[in-house]
Amino acid sequence: MALHFSRDEFAAREARTLEAMKARKLDAMLIFAQESSYWLTGYDTFGFCFFQCLVLKSDGRKALLTRSADLRQARHTSIIEDIRIWVDRGEASPIVQLKDMLFDLELLGCRLGVEYDTHGLTARNGRLFDDNLSTFADLVDASDLIPALRAVKSPAEIVYVREAARLADLAYEAGLAEIRPGADEGRILSAMQGAIFDGGGDYPANEFIIGSGADALLCRYKAGRRALSERDQITLEWAGVYRHYHVAMMRTVCTGEPTDRHRELHEAAVAALAAVEAELRPSRTFGDVFDAHARVFDERGLFEHRLNACGYSLGARFTPSWMDMPMFYRGNPAPILPNMVLFTHMILMDSATGTAMCLGRTCLTTEADPEPLSVASLDLISRT
Numbered sequence: 001m002a003l004h005f006s007r008d009e010f011a012a013r014e015a016r017t018l019e020a021m022k023a024r025k026l027d028a029m030l031i032f033a034q035e036s037s038y039w040l041t042g043y044d045t046f047g048f049c050f051f052q053c054l055v056l057k058s059d060g061r062k063a064l065l066t067r068s069a070d071l072r073q074a075r076h077t078s079i080i081e082d083i084r085i086w087v088d089r090g091e092a093s094p095i096v097q098l099k100d101m102l103f104d105l106e107l108l109g110c111r112l113g114v115e116y117d118t119h120g121l122t123a124r125n126g127r128l129f130d131d132n133l134s135t136f137a138d139l140v141d142a143s144d145l146i147p148a149l150r151a152v153k154s155p156a157e158i159v160y161v162r163e164a165a166r167l168a169d170l171a172y173e174a175g176l177a178e179i180r181p182g183a184d185e186g187r188i189l190s191a192m193q194g195a196i197f198d199g200g201g202d203y204p205a206n207e208f209i210i211g212s213g214a215d216a217l218l219c220r221y222k223a224g225r226r227a228l229s230e231r232d233q234i235t236l237e238w239a240g241v242y243r244h245y246h247v248a249m250m251r252t253v254c255t256g257e258p259t260d261r262h263r264e265l266h267e268a269a270v271a272a273l274a275a276v277e278a279e280l281r282p283s284r285t286f287g288d289v290f291d292a293h294a295r296v297f298d299e300r301g302l303f304e305h306r307l308n309a310c311g312y313s314l315g316a317r318f319t320p321s322w323m324d325m326p327m328f329y330r331g332n333p334a335p336i337l338p339n340m341v342l343f344t345h346m347i348l349m350d351s352a353t354g355t356a357m358c359l360g361r362t363c364l365t366t367e368a369d370p371e372p373l374s375v376a377s378l379d380l381i382s383r384t
Contacts, residue, residue: 112138183255184227310346
């Protein structure tokens with residue numbers, strides 16, 4: 001078996017989950033989020049793009065319904081013993097086969113927590129699920145139950161987080177070595193991703209963000225490449241990834257002499273990051289962190305250039321996004337707790353002057369001050 005964690009680690013996670021289920025009076029959890037399945041059992045697959053469901057009963061019994069292509073995947077990567085296959089044939093619905101499995105597990109008529117808020121359950125399958133099961137069981141939206149548990153990392157997880165951080169720094173160094181006037185974005189991207197693979201890391205849960213010139217003001221990946229000019233800007237957002245655990249970073253790098261606007265926005269970003277990290281401690285909330293970010297930028301007249309969120313939790317994530325919950329936005333009451341892995345990004349996009357400036361890194365929270373996981377400098381970098 002290819003388990004990334006010990007059975008004792010999985011047993012501890014299951015115990016926490018069962019305790020949370022008991023508090024909500026749930027007879028079972030119907031798990032559709034791949035992150036939850038991975039965290040609970042080690043099950044490692046991208047097969048969640050098709051229908052699959054992991055059932056966890058209140059007595060600890062587990063059963064997985066998946067496709068035949070994932071049978072050996074589940075056997076090889078997880079601690080799940082009861083693996084059942086739904087068959088692709090004509091108009092046959094896996095929902096009906098799930099209903100049969102729930103009947104076999106004596107769960108019809110019970111109170112079932114369901115992970116609705118996930119890419120692992122499409123809207124179409126969700127409607128079929130409700131249509132077929134709502135009259136046979138009490139379905140409760142429990143989408144937040146396991147993510148709340150995953151947000152606080154165990155010592156074993158933190159080992160992987162630190163390795164992801166090391167890979168993130170290596171990727172940055174590799175990218176900087178390629179950035180210069182005339183450099184091709186594809187070569188920069190290749191160097192960064194290659195450094196992570198060479199270091200034993202994994203694919204990220206979403207594409208790296210890379211954009212230069214006008215595209216440096218984008219907060220998403222887009223297809224197409226260009227070469228950097230003599231005086232240019234390039235925005236990078238990437239993550240070191242190890243065993244699916246992500247540590248993200250963000251930078252805007254200049255070629256040639258930075259403009260005065262670049263310097264002004266960078267100074268603001270450094271100040272905002274310091275204010276934000278001062279809030280990453282127990283007794284504070286995710287909303288408090290966002291307020292610190294907004295206060296620094298707004299006092300400098302940068303309201304229209306900032307975003308309405310400034311980061312999020314990180315952990316073991318799968319396609320299509322490495323972003324995890326909770327997020328930093330105004331009024332979010334979620335508490336900062338020790339052993340959270342939190343990425344904060346200071347993003348400024350001045351469309352009037354065409355100037356981008358982004359600065360971000362990931363911290364591990366403690367009982368007191370947060371620990372930045374990157375050793376990279378926060379200085380404004382210019383390559384010639």
